[in-house]
Amino acid sequence: MAEQEFINCAIGGIVKVTVKDGVITRMRPLRLTEEDGGHWTIEARGKRFSDPRKTTINPFNVAERMRVYSENRIKYPMKRKHFDPNGERHPELRGRDEFERISWDEALDIVASEIKRIRETYGPAAITAFVSSHHNYGLLFYKMGPMPRFYNILGYTQLLDNPDSWEGWHWGSMHTWGWYWRFGQCDNFDMLAEALKHTEQVVYWSVDPNTSAGGYGGQETVIWREWLRELGITGIFIDPYCNATAAHMADKWLAPRPGTDAALAEAIAYQWIVDDTYDHWFIENRTAYFDEWKAYILGETDGVPKSAEWAAPICDIPAHTIRALAREWASKKTMLACGSQYGTAGACRNAYATEWASLMIHLIAMQGIGKDGVNIWGGTAHGAPLNMSFKSAGYSDAGWDVFGLVAKQPTFPNRNQVTQRVYRLLLPEAILNGHIEWRGEGFCVQYPTQQFKKMEYPEPGPNGAEIRMIHRHGGSFISTMTDTNRWVRMYQSPKLEFVVMQDCHWQSETKFGDIILPASTNFEHADISEWAQPGGYGNGNVNCNHRILIYQQKCIEPLWESKPDYEIYCELAKRLGIYDEYTEGNSEEDWIRKVFEYTDLPKYITYEEFKKKGYFVVPSVPEDYKPTVSNKWYYEGRPVDTPDRFNPLQGNEKATQMATPSGKIEFKRSILEQYFPDDEERPPIPRYIPLFEGHESKGIVEKYPLQLMTPHAKFSYHTHQDNKIDWLNDIKQHRVKKDGYAYWPFRMNPADAEARGIKDGDVILVYNDRARVLGVALVTERCRPGLVHSYQAGAKYDPLEPGVPGSIDRGGCVNLLSPSRMTSKNAYGEANMSFLVEVRKWEA
């Protein structure tokens, strides 16, 4: 067979796939042709910047074929050896038991009969199922499709996702400036041209775009930052670690202690007030409660002026440097590169990060957000001049049943008859303790107080039930969830009568299943998608140089005995009598065609042409296009004009306002004052609060004096590439091979390493009261003193004593070490950006 080429889309970019004799031989970025169109040019300061004519992909996608053929693929349906559905189940052996190969029929029969048995014995609420983000890509057949549609029809306890990676914005800044439909983060349209034309300086505060702003969008925005440099637009980086972008291009790096960013922000504000270098007009006309906050900053209410001298010992940055930062910022047209989707994660995942996130809005408001060149520009990674009027679909557009976009009967939100919910961060406690309480309905994007709603599991009354069965679909929370040993203990609970794991790879969590179902990757079936388009709460957040819709062509047959997820659920649906409702008579191809017809594609291309070519570039904006720069309408007092499809204020009498009670940016969060007037962990007036586990935490810091910070990684999207693509283990910043084992790196300052007798490349034990994890020390000046830095979510949980909670882990599962305590008492988010550890050289 000759070579064939296919188009598909991976989690980090569109790939052109070469297949020879039924085997993938290469993956490449896409080179656009002249007739593909989509051109744009930005003229700024005498230079012209045009769209690159090839797409970019993330490093792990360049190596994607090794993920497809990974030795860690699940090849056959498996059953845990000591699991007998008709006899002893031995849940205590989960995580250390062996597996035996079974047939698909056996596997599906067991899963179907267990679903039936558990429904009949305990009711449908006794089943939960969940999926993670994002092991494959595709609109229909991945995250919000096959699994939720299946379980919506059957009825199940939905696992509510915690707003993850944007905690501070969701629970904090939402109450400062609204944007609740986008998790408290603003939209970011037409920002690239705005910055190139008008901005003089960018403050990258706890963001590392060259590492993690790529997300789905590959490395499309790397070139933008090269353009910024070319124009002499300076970059100030604030991060305890000299992150990859800073190390590459910082004009100035400031390294506050982890978790002290709010103090730094307050000191900047103080300086602007005493220097009188803030935008009085904006404060007077576009904000509320400034004077109350100003009184706090000046120390009029508590006797403590929040001056540079006050902040200096907290942040461990000299007071004169803090003042210099404030003056530099105020003297130039400055973009703040956090606060929208690709400027997320980082400091917003610290304890009490609500305070820092709100203060970021205070600072940019003081400088008049929306003025030419002054704005929030998340990670400098949104807002190429793209045609947003073209109708497409994002994977979250229809909620938890993406088929609902085109189905006769969408199954979300009303088909699931079970009203009980459980919260992801507390699932181990739900199983182990039988009862949990929390606030908020998961991704709370309906209205600002949705996150305050008190929730309880099990649901009181006859419809609630304790969970007895888990169906895990793709990914691994062992690694991404805090204090991960909780999950190990959970899976070994006898209360969990049945656990089915459905995935492409053996993830850290997979071996805790009773039945293992091998799923195929998105290269082994067809799908449709728009590149990097989350839709819904992230609509318009396209961090690419083009909008491209993709017919994700099937490149190869499913490997080994794996099956596409949709097919697996179809088989289960047949056994449970819901096949007709599940499919509505549609084949995979029928669904794809219906989505094609749902979009604007038919106006430009026939289905057959699209299917054959594999992609379509959305045409350029018209010549007379008028940019709609985010937040500029607010500054200018106009109705909002951005193409933010789900902005509820658009077109009504509040269209010139922020979505807060006052309609303005609020320096005192009046909603919090109303609902939680006495919450000292999230007070109405945001302020620096020392971390519950930080440099000021007496009683802990003496024993564990180092702060470990754990941002998102570059070379693996969560757990989805690590431990699957071993080429990545040759990249020092990803893993370091030592005595034949690829260890996860922990970075340390030379002084801290020397004090412990640790040399670069040594195997070290990183530990606290929660866990012990082995890794390799990278001794580097990029770490401020007292800091240990390691990326979270390595995919290898490799306990020296398998299946034993608390065992030393050799794989580098950093979240074993993190606290499960939440952002604050009424903000139910992860607070694992930084916490305390000690480190010593490991001598086995």
Next chain:
Amino acid sequence: MTRYGMVIDVSKCIGCYNCFLACRDEFAGNEYPGYSAAQPLRGMNWIKVIEVERGRFPKVKVNHVPVTCMHCEDAACLRLDQSGAVYRRSDGIVMIDPEKAKGNKALLNLCPYRVIEWNEERELPQKCTFCAHLLDQGEPEPRCVESCPASALTFGDLDDPESKVSMLLATGQVVPMHPEYDLKDKVTYLNLPKKFVAGTVIYGDVGEVAAGIDVLLSGDGKELSAKTNGFGDFEFEGLAENVQYTVKIEASGYQPVTLTAKTSRDVYLGEIVLTK
């Protein structure tokens, strides 16, 4: 005639390793008869990325330097190899014939850049081919260049004065990695890391950073001047290695300060406090 070359701009390289991974993807397990034998599935590095950390806290930067076969016009491997396994195509690409080179491990030692690697499975010395098999099919550039998101790697025809690579060469800033080897490299560099001398100036009496003041650096037969920025920082970048430099800081009303800095490594002088 077409004569291929590449310019690598180190100042643009962000260290994403796409070039390294794309090279693996192209050659690991893939046979290109007439060009190259398949690499084993793992372990070979026809282009690698060298990470260079510079400076000390809090003045740190990192450069990444991709290194591959330089396809030298005066290639040492070609000149010194007696077996006839190494040849040069008419477009200048230096190739190792996988048939003739079998077992010839000595070839690895002929290259001063050490970019020829041993394929254990096939008992072959191997190296970068500029993806000659793709160029011959009409592809414009090798996989490493194609996959670079920062356009740090520029590939093209050295004989075409209009090509991007020729235009970069015409700037006169492009250098071989090791000029002393004198091999007429056709992979050349912009902005290879040299050494910097930097510092931060503070007015001791008022406890503020000293912005906009003059800093003079002398040494290596040169005199350079800079002004401190809004953080009181100054930086002299691109200095020669192992030179003893003198830094003079003068601000009116303050005592002048003279410091020395030896560029055996990058030097951050720390906070320099001016006194009246």
